Amino acid sequence: MAKWGMVIDLEKCTGCQACSTSCQMENNRLPGENYQDVLYYTEGKQPTPTLKWFPRPCMHCEEPSCMHVCPTKATYKTEDGVVLIDWNKCIGCKYCMIACPYGVRFYTDEKPLIEPNLKEVFKGEGDLSWAPPYKGPQQDPTHGVGIQPPGVVSKCTFCYHKISKAPKGVPDLDEDVAELREFVPACVRSCAPKARYFGDLDNPNSRVNRLISEKNGTRLLDHTGNKPQVYYLTGAGAAGSAVPSSRSTTNKS
């Protein structure tokens, strides 16, 4: 069984947000609830501040704290290493949102980030929190795929509706391979500078594994013990350049 993981090359990422946009389309997400965000921040002060960006999906952790705290087992890990939510079991306690060190979970029964509230414009019925004019064909609540029902939490699924249909045993899901293209997560497929790679972390011949070992793949907030299955390539190989290194709150001294 594969253990799916992602590699993001920060030297190639231009911060264009094609990943965020394609994810929004694929998973019917609204502003403020993007499964895949590019975080912008500045480091340093005038006259030499630098604008930086950092793409951040769900890390599909090996030891997901979100799963360990979920009191109903609504959050679970599949055999192929993907962390998903069963919307039929979720009680909306939001403990997983508290426990995720990467802030990638969403409870969407909230004030909208922008007006008009599209959920009011395109009202959903029954178990659907809204009815967008374009909607992907899949609605699979037990895997947390499709339109989010009210009262539950959602997150990135690594496009489970795609990757779960991939042929068994392939080392990588590469959009450049025509017969695999349909199984590639939307953010990976749409990344113009090809900063994203998706493959089997348990397969020694996968490109993701080669990249991690050859280019010193690092993981975000590794000290939490969550062991992300998303790795960042930083060029220099230092974790400090991979992750936002300071919150630049005022210094004490």
Add this chain to the structure above:
Amino acid sequence: MSNSKPASVNQVWLASLAALVVSVAVVGMNLMSKGHAAFNTTSHGPLPWGLPVVTYDYFVSFSIGMAFVAGAALVFNIEGLYASMKRILWIAVAALIGGILVLGLELGHPFRATYAILFNFQTTSPLFWKPILVFLYIWVLLASYAKVSKPGWSPAGMRPLGYALFVTGGFLAAGSAAVFGLMSMRPVWYDPMLPVYGIFESMVMGMAGIVVALAIGHGGVANAPEPTRKLLDGFGRHSMALFTALLLVSVVVRAWGGLWSNLDGLQVWRAVVASPVFWIELIALAAALFLLLQAQGSLLLAAVLVILATFIGRYEFVIAGQLVPLFKGSWVPGLVNYAPSLTEWMVALLGLALNFAIYTFGEKQFDLSASPAS
């Protein structure tokens, strides 16, 4: 319905009914029309747990505190509290009901929660253990209440239940604190000793709660039965002073440590200390301590100040633990902005009003002063 009840019971009963009507109307209208969008908690803010979680957590701790004091009285034979045992346990029941109702208004699927937690056995989650402990605690509490409701109940016969109150209350207080204290990704909360602190804080709340209840139930602490008054003037006052002093020290030390540390996440303490609410908490605790140390200092005022300070402390703790965003949304270096919405305040008021309504209903309908056989 007894007519010999002090006016304070009727006044609190009427006030709580009025507060219930207003809060139910506002909460009902807003939650039905907007759902949880009526709360200021957001994913993109981001702050998942707001005032309703604070309130629920506080009420549960408060209930445990009452049960603890009752348990301690039974185990250590503190006779001065026997005449108030039924009242104390009844308030513990009321606070628990208020807390659970508030939780129900916060959860996305409260009815699903009643079975999904129990039947899925996620033993790694503190939120699996907490409801189980609540369940056990409710049984012990109700059994204890039923037993002290019988005229002429025997303190010796109650002792096993006193131990049970102590043990289930202790585990529940520790379990409630573990929900926060085990979260290593949230440095403001993370502390393996937090469960111990939770037990101790509950005890202070319990002592303060008993003083307020005696004041309402008897129309003033001075009108309480002789053994109770004696206890309150001596051992009760001194132990409450000691616990209040320890609480004051722990609030100061925690803020101090937070200000000193360079750990990412703890910078939130600078915002906490800059807030006037933090100073109100400190002043309230210091004033309560001052009153408790004077032989003639008002016990009721001290108790009210302790309740106010512990509520502020709980709010500060739960909210501050979430103010540093964890790589959420457009990740910014600053802190999250959060102030409860009107609906959230009304949810808190609803819980509080329900507590008082249930408590005063008990005062009016049952004889909460039922004493054991002497």
